Amino acid sequence: MAGGHDAHVLYRPGSSPMHRLAPEAKLAATVAFTVAVVSTPREAFWAFGGYAVLVGLVAAVARIPPGWLARRAAIELPFVALAFALPFLAAGPRVDWAGLSLSVDGLLGGWNILAKATLGLLASLLLVGTTTVRDLIVGLDRLRCPAPLTQIATFMLRYLDVLVGESRRMRVARLARGDDPRFLWQVRGFAAGLGALFLRAYERGERVWLAMRARGWTGRMPAGLSATGVATARQWSAAASVPAVAAAVAIAAVVTA
Amino acid sequence: MTGGTSHQPGSLVLRGVRYTYPDGQPALSGVDLTMAPGERVALLGPNGAGKTTLALHLAGILTGEGTVTVGGLTVDPADRAGLAEIRRRVGIVFQDPDDQLFLPTVAEDVAFGPANLGLRGEQLRSRVDGALAAVGMAEHRDRAPHHLSFGQKRRVAVAGVLAMHPELLVLDEPSSNLDPAARRELAQIVAGLPVTVLMVTHDLPYAYQLCPRSVIIDAGRIVADGPTGELLGDAELLARHRLELPYGFSVSPSVAA
Numbered sequence: 001m002a003g004g005h006d007a008h009v010l011y012r013p014g015s016s017p018m019h020r021l022a023p024e025a026k027l028a029a030t031v032a033f034t035v036a037v038v039s040t041p042r043e044a045f046w047a048f049g050g051y052a053v054l055v056g057l058v059a060a061v062a063r064i065p066p067g068w069l070a071r072r073a074a075i076e077l078p079f080v081a082l083a084f085a086l087p088f089l090a091a092g093p094r095v096d097w098a099g100l101s102l103s104v105d106g107l108l109g110g111w112n113i114l115a116k117a118t119l120g121l122l123a124s125l126l127l128v129g130t131t132t133v134r135d136l137i138v139g140l141d142r143l144r145c146p147a148p149l150t151q152i153a154t155f156m157l158r159y160l161d162v163l164v165g166e167s168r169r170m171r172v173a174r175l176a177r178g179d180d181p182r183f184l185w186q187v188r189g190f191a192a193g194l195g196a197l198f199l200r201a202y203e204r205g206e207r208v209w210l211a212m213r214a215r216g217w218t219g220r221m222p223a224g225l226s227a228t229g230v231a232t233a234r235q236w237s238a239a240a241s242v243p244a245v246a247a248a249v250a251i252a253a254v255v256t257a
Numbered sequence: 258m259t260g261g262t263s264h265q266p267g268s269l270v271l272r273g274v275r276y277t278y279p280d281g282q283p284a285l286s287g288v289d290l291t292m293a294p295g296e297r298v299a300l301l302g303p304n305g306a307g308k309t310t311l312a313l314h315l316a317g318i319l320t321g322e323g324t325v326t327v328g329g330l331t332v333d334p335a336d337r338a339g340l341a342e343i344r345r346r347v348g349i350v351f352q353d354p355d356d357q358l359f360l361p362t363v364a365e366d367v368a369f370g371p372a373n374l375g376l377r378g379e380q381l382r383s384r385v386d387g388a389l390a391a392v393g394m395a396e397h398r399d400r401a402p403h404h405l406s407f408g409q410k411r412r413v414a415v416a417g418v419l420a421m422h423p424e425l426l427v428l429d430e431p432s433s434n435l436d437p438a439a440r441r442e443l444a445q446i447v448a449g450l451p452v453t454v455l456m457v458t459h460d461l462p463y464a465y466q467l468c469p470r471s472v473i474i475d476a477g478r479i480v481a482d483g484p485t486g487e488l489l490g491d492a493e494l495l496a497r498h499r500l501e502l503p504y505g506f507s508v509s510p511s512v513a514a
Contacts (some may be wrong), residue, residue: 009402032296133362165355207356214349215417216341216373224377255414 010072010128017238018062018130022231023139025239030127032243036250037119042112043254048119051249053241055122062130072125079117086110137221142230151219167193168201264329267294267453270349274314276307276321276477284310285321286477294328294424297454299464299485302474303499307426308457309352311474312427315455316347321478341444345374352430355412358402363394364415366402370421388420389413392446408439415446423466425453432463461489461502473498 018026033054040047059069088104128136133153140150170193231239269292276285284307290303292298302308313319317332317340325332327346333339348370351357360366364385371384389395392412402410411431418426432440444467447454458464464471464485471488475480475498479490487493489508495501504510 134360134365184283204356207351207353208359210313210318211349211351211357212315212359212369213318214344214347214351215421216344217369218341218373222369222372222375224372224375224381225365 010125012064012068013131014063014128016061016130018058018126021130021239022142022229022235023131023135024142025128025231025235026131027095027139027143029137029243030237032240033123033246034120036243036246037116037123040116040250040253041257042108042115044257046076047249047253048115051119051246054119054245055126056121058126058242059122062126064126064129069122069125072129073118073121074175076121077111082203083110083114083117086113134221134225138223138225141220146217150221154221163201166204167197170197170200179246262468265294266294266328266431267468268328269315269453269455271314271323272326273323274311274321274325276310276314276319284477285314287323288474288477288479290472290479292425292453292455294453295451296470297456297468299392299468299471300455300457300474301459301461301464301471301488301498301500303355303459306474307477307500308474309429312349312429312455312457315425315427316349317343324487341374342391345421346424347427348418348421348425349427350411350415350418350429350431352433354402354407354414357414358410361401362399363402363405365390365399365421366413367391367398367417374421384420391419391450392416393442404444406439408435408442411413411435411439411443411447415443419450423452425455426450427455427457429457430460431456432458432460459500461474461500462506465508473500475499 015068033051037048037051040051041230059066060253086100086109087106088100090103092103092105094101094103095107131139137150137153140153141147269290271288273292274285274288275283277283288307288311290325300308300311310319314321314325314332315327317325317334320332320334321353328383330339330342330346332343360367360369367385368381371381385398386395389398392415393415394409394412395435397409397413402413405413415428417424426447431443431447435443439462440463444463447467452469456464456468466487471481471483471485472479473488473494480498481494486508489502492501
């Protein structure tokens with residue numbers, strides 16, 4: 001099946017210090033960094049600049065090129081549209097800029113969404129770009145994340161490829177029987193095949209699950225499988241440096257605001 | 258429980274195994290079967306005879322009425338530790354290797370079973386190396402399973418089960434979709450394994466090649482049990498249960514027996 005489970009589009013194989021860091025440390029650092037960013041007052045523009053520098057530094061350590069990050073950050077575009085609409089739509093005092101009447105509150109609100117969402121997204125991209133899905137699940141497990149959540153994540157890992165593989169095979173079978181591959185025509189065949197796709201994916205998922213249980217799977221990813229060991233004190237402190245700086249920036253921003 | 262061989266590692270005893278699908282359709286209607294340690298037995302039967310359902314009972318994945326005893330340990334769905342031990346003793350190689358291989362590299366997938374048994378580090382690595390060497394796939398350890406040929410995938414699936422050091426190996430349609438060379442290679446691997454083998458198939462020449470003894474299952478019941486050559490020489494018996502040798506083949510009962 002194309003891609004494989006861990007060769008997902010968001011993962012960038014490598015051996016940088018970020019890649020080698022234990023997943024639980026990376027997860028905790030990402031969450032802490034995001035909390036610091038979100039709790040920063042929106043008027044503290046300099047603070048967001050500081051966060052951006054931090055993200056850039058981490059990306060450099062992870063050897064992830066800016067272009068790669070930018071392409072994957074495109075997922076954010078719908079929110080950007082909302083951020084750009086706010087200055088026109090929001091109420092309150094207005095400023096005139098280039099002949100347009102813009103709401104001050106809307107401008108700040110739009111900036112708030114844009115800056116915080118972008119920083120949070122970039123931090124998440126750096127996490128998943130350097131951590132395989134399997135290690136993410138192991139990390140969640142080690143952080144004592146409730147088992148049902150990690151199980152759902154494991155099932156996603158299993159079903160994603162199943163769905164992609166099944167739909168590709170069904171498409172090839174449709175084409176072989178003379179289905180017109182042009183976009184609009186394809187939609188009809190695809191829609192008709194959706195129900196069948198669901199059933200086939202479900203049945204295959206069942207068989208994969210049976211096979212996992214036959215090899216002793218009990219609902220948790222076995223610890224021995226993780227490529228990275230449990231986080232050492234050094235790894236924890238290395239990972240903590242980023243959110244620690246972010247927290248310092250956030251506190252400074254709150255105090256000066 | 259019977260005495261004698263039933264306590265030896267690798268032995269299998271089924272007594273009155275019955276199972277009904279959730280929709281009320283009977284799948285197994287009282288199966289009795291005894292296998293001695295190290296024996297290789299073919300389980301023959303037409304599609305829908307209950308072969309795969311029976312295989313799932315051996316590892317306690319499905320449980321109905323009756324008893325399944327592997328090396329003296331009886332399957333009890335309420336006994337979690339016992340069930341884990343049963344699944345270590347009974348290794349099932351599923352018909353479709355794509356159902357079984359779900360981790361990003363061959364070595365990791367082979368490690369899944371032993372890691373579930375709690376092995377890690379060097380011990381885990383030596384299990385994986387040993388199992389991959391046993392199926393001649395050691396040089397492919399870091400490849401992605403979906404880049405392998407079908408025959409190689411099946412060998413990896415066998416390795417994934419061998420890595421758990423099973424006493425009883427259950428092969429579900431091991432020869433399906435294999436080209437002649439892959440078929441022969443797999444036969445050589447299976448013939449060289451020091452474990453009890455139950456081979457579920459309707460590939461009669463393959464059963465004849467590998468298993469001195471065969472049982473025929475039809476409509477959820479064992480209808481014949483004897484030396485493979487004798488059963489395959491009885492064209493009428495085969496025809497009654499929707500089995501037949503490929504065109505142009507025949508087994509003379511007197512020669513085979």
